[in-house]
Amino acid sequence: MSLLNVALRCGQCRGPLGIFNPLARSFHTGQILLARQTKKVATPSKKMLAAKARRKSKTKKSIYDSEKMTLADAVSVLRAVEVASPNSTYELVVKTDMKKGTAIPRGRMSLPREPKAMSKDRILVFAEGRHLEEAKKAGADIVGGPELCDGIIAGRHRATVFLCIPSLLRAITPKLGRYLGPKGLMPSERRGTVTDDVATYIRRLKGSSEWRGDKSGVIRTPIAKLHYPVDDVVKNVRYFMNVVKRATGNLQDGKEKGKKENANKPSTAITKVILSSAQGPGIQISDA
Template sequence: MSATLRSFNLLCRQCSGALFALKSAPQRQFHTTRVILARQERKILSKAQLAAKAKKKALKARKNIYEHEKMKLDDAIAVLRAVEVASPNASYELVVKTDLKNGTTIPKGRYILPREAKTQSQDRILVFAEGRLAEEAKKAGADIVGGLELIDGIINGRHQATMFLCTRAFIRPITPKLGRVLGPRGLMPSERRGTVTDDIVGYIRKLKGTSEWKGDKAGTIRTPIAKMHFPVADVVKNVRYFLTVVKRATGNQRDPDAPVEKKETGPKPVTAITRVLLSSRQGPGIQISDF
């Protein structure tokens, strides 16, 4: 009937166009053959294949020209000073990468640079002590001082602190309850780090004017080490000093002031330092060869 109507020009232009479009519209074909279905299946890669794929992708990624080049410390400082010539207040950042193996304690410590590069943060100190030692801790500047009654407040978050100290008499009573709370945060008092001591006053005085450094879960340590306007000699002195602190904390260098290890405990495990890089805000990360 439509053909008859078209022959007599009884359909308008819009109706005839719509009728033609319906007749010529392509029909979707659904394929269910084995070949097509096999192409639609997602290939599952093994861990080794995924690692190889990630490595290949990382190699293709664009890297700076200093990625595989090592420089002496003086030369690296000169390059970064040239890059940051318009930013005299920019900071050098020192990055120390360590080979942190499973079960190894994350390295951390405190330091005071020969010439400070940043504003020192003030620690909030909590001390477990009683009697004369508690009174001395309060006079030395401790923020919270008390005994076992502080444990519940620490667990529920009522007592907040960035540094926890305790006398030798308190370490055993507090460990069962606070070990699982402060341990993962790296705040549990420890004889190895010197935070379990009867010389509370001496330790608090040592804390005043010092900064804390700490590696991340991958064992990477980052810290601002100097300002661009510092003389080169001051930058070198700061870098050498901080690397010495890290080497002693990771067992790569013996601290002459540290107590002699007991024979039954064995030597302190060594965490190897794999790379040392110096960088800036706009400059590249340059590997240091003479660390």
């Protein structure tokens, strides 16, 4: 049979003019048929999603969760380990989930029973008028106006705390911002070191010590001595944790809840609280 006869008999192979076209025939592997054969993915029902969520909730927790202790138990264990060194110091480590752009947690505290001698702060105050006299009477080491800036940069005026009244902040910022800012010493309204009530702030500094976290948000501080009674250690830890929770936005006083600035302030989550000693292990606290 000739090719022309085949073309005349097969209608699929003929074009609109009856001319044979071998490429016009659609086989079973054509794009249209393959698209029809594609299976649709079934949408999971609510029951299936609920069952999947239950399976996830039954997954094993971290192996370290079983190693947590209450604060009182952790103190007792460390005292037993350090029985030969009663003068050792408890160290408290607080790990926070510090996100990008979050300020490093820091503040000041005065523990109910201090584990070490209080370090004396050297206080420099930028003030003028009556504030200058009040700062001197309160015990400030160096008091003056913007003329102190050059001496600070040159190293003639050294201090551990810098305070400033609001009216002088713009005058000192251009010169000292880049010098004191990276050191964390630049007066700031957020830290409370820019204030009109300089005398009250200085009196509060005299009986407190500073704490601060590192770049990763980990806070370390000596919290008590091994020979302290358990109740004293617990009081120190509870007090310090309240201070840290306020600084990280996890705890707010009743008066502060009404303020918009605190209501919009994002909180930095506290992930772990660990108590340790010189020779003892680090114990994660479950009720901190």
